[in-house]
Amino acid sequence: MTLKKFKQNLAALMVMLAVISWSCSELEQDLVVDQGSETGMSLVEVLKSIENGVGEDGQANARKSAVATYATFNAALGSSGLASVFARNELTVFAPSDAAFAALGLNPGNIKRLPNLREILLYHVVPGTVLSRDLSNGFVVTVNGAAVEISLNDGAKVNESNIILVDKKARNGVIHGIDQVLLPPSQNIVEVALGANPEFSILVDAVLAAGFGDLLATTNNLTVFAPTNAAFGELLEELGFDSLEELIDEDTGIGLAGLQRVLAYHVFAGRVFSSDLSDTTIRMFSQDELIIDVSGPSLIDLGDREANIVLTDIQATNGVIHVIDKVVLPFE
Structure with a gap:
């Protein structure tokens, strides 16, 4: 997928989530x-x-x-x-x-x-x-x-x-x-990831190499499933590569277009919080479908390659981040 095509997909998919429904519940009696x-x-x-x-x-x-x-x-x-x-x-x-x-x-x-x-x-x-x-x-x-x-x-x-x-x-x-002043998030998605270095340093390098830095920093209402450095390390070992550079090599790796598709497979148009997750299939920016399974230990079901959501609801000014323990691949 080219960057131009990715931008077209991104514009087409930008939709807001419906306002969250609030069901009835009792508050404490001392209020x-x-x-x-x-x-x-x-x-x-x-x-x-x-x-x-x-x-x-x-x-x-x-x-x-x-x-x-x-x-x-x-x-x-x-x-x-x-x-x-x-x-x-x-x-x-x-x-x-x-x-x-x-x-x-x-x-x-x-x-x-x-x-x-x-x-x-x-x-x-x-x-x-x-x-x-x-x-x-x-x-x-x-x-x-x-x-x-x-x-x-x-x-x-x-x-x-x-x-x-x-x-x-x-x-x-x-x-x-x-009884306290609420302070909203002050950093965009890329800034949050940079601030979490080295936990997401490989992800940040991949985003910048793919040319997606500005898109993830300025596009509103995104949900990003962010793989950790350990997740990328596991993927590189699995595929027989020693570095991100080898992974995106045009001749021996998946190339730039492949990297863009992989990263786009980790991004959804809309803010989806952990309380919104349910058993369903969602279409990511890559146009590939991702299966969410909240009934078992793995929240992203990829058959033999399951990814767990290990940290949820990290808010940024333009979206929300959930941390996952594997890199999910759209072309397995």
Whole structure:
């Protein structure tokens, strides 16, 4: 496959995953729940109206009884120009308390200095109205584009942050309070792989040799099944090669086109998290089909060549990475 053909396939296959469905589940009983009726106030106005709980010093142990205040979050909305967006659109907001921002040295007076403030705020927002009874374990894509993980196994959490207030309703959505500021991923897929060196150094070398560096760094909504160095070492030994250079040799190896097809067989158009994986067959960028089998020990079923997913859900700004222990080949 040529690079031009790969780019054409990539453009044709770029589709967004459907918004993750959230099934019903119970939250912990010690959460603060809004018992009021529907309000005529917007999300921004409701946030401003919450006045009980945390003191002026921003200190609180608010989980069971007090209701946290959200002055810093509101100031951030104003500084970022997002207040009107939060007032007009139907949204579910996971709002960090003043105490959460204070833990990072932030307050209404200095919040505008926070780098990437707009992107951080959008990482706290999910489209539509999602009440506490609708929350379930799994990943949910935010307005930022990256996903947060909802966990109800050890208390109600968003990523590592505890949910301390639920179902504060507004005319255009609902607010759930949290006790930590959520920080979205800041590196693209290639940068994440480079940062994990030497674990993925051979994969990075292969990506650059194939001319796919820019594609994997700038294309949005990708899922990459990333083989480790040990996986590449096993493949080279299997095929009788001593190095990546020998593998992609045009005369004795698989050549550049072969390398491009192999790498494209590890990339899927769409963000697929571990909670989304099911027994199915998916079509990769190479146009070859890959069998996902979650019923047994191997999550990628290739007959005699099975690959295990050994680490899941490494988020990047433009997608998600799952680490696998074998290089999967489309032409076996």
